[in-house]
Amino acid sequence: MKYKMLLGMSKEPGISEEQRTFLRDCLAKERFIRICRWLFFLSFLALWEIGARVGFLNPFIFSSPGRILKSAVSMASDGTLFYHLGITLFETFFSFFIVMAFGILAAVLLWWKESLARILEPYLIVLNSLPKTALAPIFIVWLGNNMKTIIVAAVSVAVFGTIITLYTDFISVEEDKIKLIRTLGGTRKDILFKVILPSNIPSIISIMKVNIGLSLVGVIIGEFLAAKAGLGYLIIYGSQVFKLDWVMMSIVILCIAAAGLYQLLSIAERKTER
Amino acid sequence: MGDLLSLNHVSYSYHSLTGETPALTDISFGVPDGEFLAIVGPSGCGKSTLLSLIAGLLPPSSGNIQIKGKNLSDQDLHIGYMLQKDHLLDWRTTYRNLALGLEIQKKDTPENLAKIDELLKAYGLAAFRDAKPSSLSGGMRQRAALIRTLVLNPDLLLLDEPFSALDYQTRITVSDDIWQIIRKEKKTAILITHDISEAVSMSDRVIVLSKRPGTIRAIIEIQLSPGNRSPIKARSDPKFKDYFNQIWKELTDHEI
Ligand SMILES: Nc1ncnc2c1ncn2[C@@H]1O[C@H](COP(=O)(O)OP(=O)(O)OP(=O)(O)O)[C@@H](O)[C@H]1O
Ligand SMILES: [Mg+2]
Numbered sequence: 001m002k003y004k005m006l007l008g009m010s011k012e013p014g015i016s017e018e019q020r021t022f023l024r025d026c027l028a029k030e031r032f033i034r035i036c037r038w039l040f041f042l043s044f045l046a047l048w049e050i051g052a053r054v055g056f057l058n059p060f061i062f063s064s065p066g067r068i069l070k071s072a073v074s075m076a077s078d079g080t081l082f083y084h085l086g087i088t089l090f091e092t093f094f095s096f097f098i099v100m101a102f103g104i105l106a107a108v109l110l111w112w113k114e115s116l117a118r119i120l121e122p123y124l125i126v127l128n129s130l131p132k133t134a135l136a137p138i139f140i141v142w143l144g145n146n147m148k149t150i151i152v153a154a155v156s157v158a159v160f161g162t163i164i165t166l167y168t169d170f171i172s173v174e175e176d177k178i179k180l181i182r183t184l185g186g187t188r189k190d191i192l193f194k195v196i197l198p199s200n201i202p203s204i205i206s207i208m209k210v211n212i213g214l215s216l217v218g219v220i221i222g223e224f225l226a227a228k229a230g231l232g233y234l235i236i237y238g239s240q241v242f243k244l245d246w247v248m249m250s251i252v253i254l255c256i257a258a259a260g261l262y263q264l265l266s267i268a269e270r271k272t273e274r
Numbered sequence: 275m276g277d278l279l280s281l282n283h284v285s286y287s288y289h290s291l292t293g294e295t296p297a298l299t300d301i302s303f304g305v306p307d308g309e310f311l312a313i314v315g316p317s318g319c320g321k322s323t324l325l326s327l328i329a330g331l332l333p334p335s336s337g338n339i340q341i342k343g344k345n346l347s348d349q350d351l352h353i354g355y356m357l358q359k360d361h362l363l364d365w366r367t368t369y370r371n372l373a374l375g376l377e378i379q380k381k382d383t384p385e386n387l388a389k390i391d392e393l394l395k396a397y398g399l400a401a402f403r404d405a406k407p408s409s410l411s412g413g414m415r416q417r418a419a420l421i422r423t424l425v426l427n428p429d430l431l432l433l434d435e436p437f438s439a440l441d442y443q444t445r446i447t448v449s450d451d452i453w454q455i456i457r458k459e460k461k462t463a464i465l466i467t468h469d470i471s472e473a474v475s476m477s478d479r480v481i482v483l484s485k486r487p488g489t490i491r492a493i494i495e496i497q498l499s500p501g502n503r504s505p506i507k508a509r510s511d512p513k514f515k516d517y518f519n520q521i522w523k524e525l526t527d528h529e530i
Contacts, residue, residue, distance in 0.1 A: 176361055182331055183355035184375040184426070194374065198365050 003030050063248040071245040072253075085253060087230040088219055091147065092261070095154035096215040100208060102155070103162030110163070111170040111196065112188070128160035133221055140226050149226040154218025158211045169203045170196050205269050212261045220254070231257075277304035278351075278462050279328065279430065284337035286323055287487075296487035297323045300337070303481060303490065305462060310453070312465045312473035314521060315483030315491075321466045322358060324488070325432045328464070329355045341430075354428025358435050360419035362407035368418055369394070369403045375426045386425060393421045397451075412439040417448060424455070431456065431463040437472065449476060450505045470525075474517045475508035482524040492524045 009015075010023035045065045051057035052064035059067060075081035110117035136153050143149045173196055181191045223232025231250045238246030282302050288295040297320035305311050315321050326332045328339060330346045330353070341349040362371045372390045376382040394400045397417045402410055410418065416439050423431065436452070437445045453476050456463050467473050473480045474496055482491040494517065502511040 174361075176357065176359060177363070179326075179331065180357060180361045181378065183329060183357060184378050184422075186378040190378045194378065195363070198363070201365070 003027070003034065006030055060242070061244055063244045067245045068249045068252060072249050075246075075249070081253075084229055084231050084234050084250075085257065088216075088223065088232065089257065091150050091154065091219045091222070091230065092212070092215045095151050095158075095218060096208075096212050098151070098155050099158045099162055099211050099215060100204075103159055103166055103207075103211075104204070106163045107166035107170055108192065108197075110167045111192070117167060124160055124164055128164055132157045132218065136221060136225050139222075145226045147227075150219055150222030150230075153222035153225075154215050157218035157221070158214040161214075162207055162211060165207055166200070166204070169200050173199055201272065205265070205272065209262065209265045209269070212265055213258060216254075216258055216261065276306065278307040278309075278342060280304040280340050280343075281328075282337050282340070284327060284334045284339060285487075286320070286327060286332065286335050288323075298327075299487045299489050301488070301490060302337075303493065305464065308460050308462055309479065310456065310463050310465070310477045312467060312477035312480045313483060314467060314470060314473050314480060314525065315488060316485050316525065317468070319483045319486045320488035321483065322434055324483075325355060325434055325464065325466065329353050329432055331355075351430060352426060352428040353430045353432060354423040354426055355432040356419055356423045356434060356436050358438070360407075360415040360439075362410075362415055362418060364406060364408055366407075367404045368399065368407060368410065371407060372418060372422045372425060375422055379426065381426070389425050390421065393424060397421060413441065413444045413448070416440055420452065429461065431461055433463060433465045435466055435468065438468070445472075446506060453505050470518050470521050471509065471514075472505075473521065474514060475505040480517075480521060482521055492521075494520060494524075 006023060006027045010020060010027055015023075048057070048062070049065045052059040052062060052067075057064070072081065110120065132153065135156055136149075139149045139152050139156075143152060177195050177199070178191050181195055184190075186194065219230070220232040220235075223230040224236050227233040227236075231254055234250045235247050238244065238250065281304075284298065284301045285296070286298045288297055301324065313321055313324065323332065327334055328346075339346050341351050362368070363374070366374070369390060372394070373382055373387060376386050376390075391400070391403070394403055397420075399410075399414055399418060399421075402414065407415060407418065416436060420436060437449055440448060449472060465473070465476060477496055480494045480496060482494070483489065484491045496517055498508050498511040498513055502508050508514060
């Protein structure tokens with residue numbers, strides 16, 4: 001992104017020679033960093049592969065890039081890979097939407113009724129700092145060994161922080177902006193829809209970026225404990241039957257999925273800025 | 275008693291956990307229909323508080339405020355309040371900012387919206403119609419805030435230092451414009467200002483407030499010769515200087 005931008009700028013006509021030299025220097029530095037990143041990645045892969053082949057790393061425990069690729073190809077060709085990935089992504093998006101919808105709604109409600117916010121404040125804080133993995137076994141007992149548990153677990157990871165952050169952002173909107181709406185004859189509803197919500201769009205988007213990651217974390221935790229499918233299930237199952245290739249492959253795919261989800265929201269963010 | 279607006283022994287105190295801040299004590303005055311009233315006073319004496327009370331945003335601690343003899347809450351007069359800062363919302367375009375009041379009051383009819391475009395042109399903002407307020411200069415923002423208030427067609431205008439962000443030259447032209455509009459449409463207006471010349475040149479009467487807690491120090495009728503009634507001409511009226519000095523004296527006399 002930055003590289004392309006610099007490249008474009010340095011080729012633009014009508015800039016001074018000095019500026020062009022400056023841009024070329026920036027470009028060279030950017031190129032160096034990119035090359036180093038790839039070198040780091042490739043040498044990591046190479047060391048791993050060679051280590052496994054030479055016997056310096058036990059491939060049975062550590063797997064290897066080649067074996068990961070092979071199992072990925074075979075699971076992709078019979079469709080199981082997409083099935084597990086699809087389940088995990090579905091659960092992640094589903095929990096993400098519940099977290100956002102419920103979080104915004106609850107924050108609005110707390111903003112609307114300040115005394116309610118004051119009453120619930122200590123509980124929200126405790127629930128937010130509680131490690132949500134501690135709750136997972138309860139969810140299994142209550143909801144059963146199924147997708148419901150996974151989604152509830154994932155929602156519980158992100159929702160309390162979302163409510164607290166959004167509520168804090170809502171009440172820190174400038175007092176005078178609220179006064180402005182009142183001078184124009186507006187009600188509390190107008191204050192909410194004309195000032196509070198629109199002025200917090202950037203903060204809602206940055207919370208979304210955090211939450212898509214947290215939802216994935218929650219879903220994987222849920223799948224560890226209560227699943228018959230999904231990448232989390234594949235990881236647990238693979239480790240139980242000593243198929244470390246599956247485990248490693250799932251982790252690699254999780255990395256790619258996490259990066260993809262983050263990228264998706266960054267694109268959405270750029271769209272709203274325009 | 276035929277006043278449009280009357281304040282009777284109005285006092286107001288702010289309360290917080292750290293204590294009570296008396297902002298205004300025993301303010302009484304009336305404003306006849308069509309009058310242009312200016313209020314001057316030292317910083318922090320309660321001028322903005324006074325406007326918030328008149329606009330009904332704050333309830334007086336004691337005393338009462340009436341419009342046409344009725345309590346503030348029972349009347350249907352449109353009060354336009356222009357705050358000290360412009361508070362244009364930066365996620366809306368200039369045009370959408372100006373339509374905010376109409377939207378809220380559900381008066382965004384085509385005729386009213388067309389009036390925004392008219393005013394944008396009249397105030398030299400037409401080119402910035404669809405720009406975000408962040409690209410407007412301080413003076414433009416102030417004019418935009420004024421348009422936002424004027425499109426609601428208020429009967430009583432409350433102006434809280436509306437020209438303070440403008441440079442001197444713009445300030446005089448804009449205040450002249452606004453004065454013409456207010457006069458032409460026979461509106462009643464209350465202007466708060468720090469600028470004594472502005473108060474004398476624009477208003478029919480000037481109320482001088484004391485330091486906090488604000489009380490009325492003096493009420494001065496401004497009577498310039500009828501030919502010199504526009505703000506720019508008023509400044510060359512022979513009596514202008516006398517009024518200026520009189521208000522200056524009222525403001526500074528009690529400070530020691
Ligand atoms: N929300 C508030 N809580 C407590 N005290 C307040 C509050 N708002 C204003 N005050 C105090 O009341 C006094 C009057 O405030 P006000 O804003 O009316 O002054 P002002 O005359 O408009 O000042 P300026 O000329 O600087 O605009 C000030 O001393 C201020 O400190
Ligand atoms: Mg003020």
